[in-house]
Amino acid sequence: MRTRTIGRVSVTELGFGAAQLGNLSRSVTDEDARAAVDEAWSQGIRYFDTAPHYGLGLSERRLGDALADRPRDDFVVSSKVGRLLIDTPERAAAGVLDDAQGFIVPATHRRRWDFSRDGVMRSVEDTLDRLGFDRLDIAYLHDPDAHWEQASTSGVAALMELRDQGVVGAIGAGMNQASMLARFVRECDIDVVMVAGRLTLLDRTAQLELLPLAAERKVAVVAAAVYNSGLLSTRIVSDDASFDYRQASPENIRAAKDLAAICDDAGCELPEAAVQFPLRDRGVASVVVGMRTPDHVRSAFRRYSASVPAVAWRRLVEHSHM
Template sequence: MDNLRSASTQPLPTRRLRTGQHLTELGLGAAQFGNLFTATTDERSTRAVTAALDAGIRYFDTAPHYGLGLSEHRLGQALAGAAADVLISSKVGRLLVESPETADRTDDDGFVVPATRRRVWDFSRDGILRSVEQSLARLGTDRIDIAYLHDPDDHWEAASTTGIATLVELREQGVVGAIGAGMNQSAMLSEFVERTDVDVVMVAGRLTLLDQSALRDLLPVATERGIGVVAAAVYNSGLLSTSTVDGSARYDYGRAPRPVVERATALAEVCERHGVSLPAAALQYPLRHPTVVSVVTGMRTEEHAQSTADRYREDIPESLWEELHASGLAPDPARPS
């Protein structure tokens, strides 16, 4: 199988969690395997995974939310037979419940799939146990390397008590390897790091060339407590994904405001002066901070996997980071605050 051949290639450099797992500095986000915004196929998803393995990627992130379980199913199929050094993270908090009454409709949460199931917010012990059991079945494995509480913004009380307690229980049983939370904000993630027994957190869109809010709250406390941080959504929904900034591109899931487009354009101009592509700088920027253990980006196709690995490997001179820092466009995460 291509998977077996690919998994024998040399992995990318890794960074270690306190629980012992080594994450490659670049990870594949599998939301698009769940038909996010547009449909893909089992074959294209498998080819994307194979290309990622060929490129040395060994960390793969998914969630039940992505395509009502389709992403987990496709990722599990694509990784069947891969080497043991592959790490998979999935999420809990949105329990999937059969919904025959809506099966004739399309999912209304951005995924082009039949609404044969519905999502139910559930951070109870029973809900998390059921969610993990379902994820293990879809992934075709007996262990999840990292389990994140998924978007618990409006559920702090349950997520920070029964949610974390249940994940701790599963970690002690060896069903999951490490536990944490994944969110589009850094403030509550800082609370999880300060007040609960998490090992790693995933912050989306808050440690980027356009938004460094995680540098002010999350990264200091995570560094102090030895908690790993995974950075996701480093292109801020697409505005930083091309070297020439498209003013109509999306920013944080919506239309990009004019001042943000102007900042992205200024970033692109600095990158061009230093012979660097804006997407490569966006991808490598979070990795400047030693507490960041991986950057995860969506990769729908094998071309996406190959081009993303190329961006990770692109040589970026220190002079670029120095100018971005001095200009105030983007503080260097490698420098003390």
């Protein structure tokens, strides 16, 4: 599989999004989680993204277990800081689940926002313990929307310190918006941003400011949520499809159906174009796709590898909706 670079780190163009290994929306067995990672490895995927938030650390533990026997220099793992996990054994003992956050796991911990130096240092240490690694290839500030002041000062400074020590290879921020990511690029010494849902066929707001600025500052971009949480994930767009984790508006449904029709006319499928679209920009290092099962992995790889005709790209690029 082709690779691109993030600072000194090399990532595969297709990345494994491990949120679903944290029982996002429904439970996954340890065996199925390992099988998904094994299949990703067999398909040539060497970039894996996780976070403490995903299943209260379950995703990190499962990912670390699945990669434990692989040569450490042969793969890249990113995780995130900003949500510390605080023990709450009494809630777990009472049978409380963490499903309010979307993850079907016992509420063994609660999340606490913390972008302070101590919070970031503790978060990375805990992540490395759960993964079973001695270093983290990429660390992102996770969803700092309401925490700009602390995240952009003590949070970034702590990650820079860890980068200087070699504990972390590359640092950045990951968010569901483009404007604050552009501010991080403009004002902070970071290597990469992960933009979720704002660099898709349907929502291209990251192209307005973030991508040009990142190219100017030599900051890499990783694209996530390229299906906009479902709307672009099927060849035929459903009227009850989701956009950004809620029912898609009639306007977005119509726009997605227009995109699907362009693909059908050109002999390709909407999800294939959705996965490949961000990679048309050389500043985008990788597209991270959520994967739960070996079938998900194979499907994502087929979409990444499929041929999208030039005529489809011309029409899709011209069909700007947002």
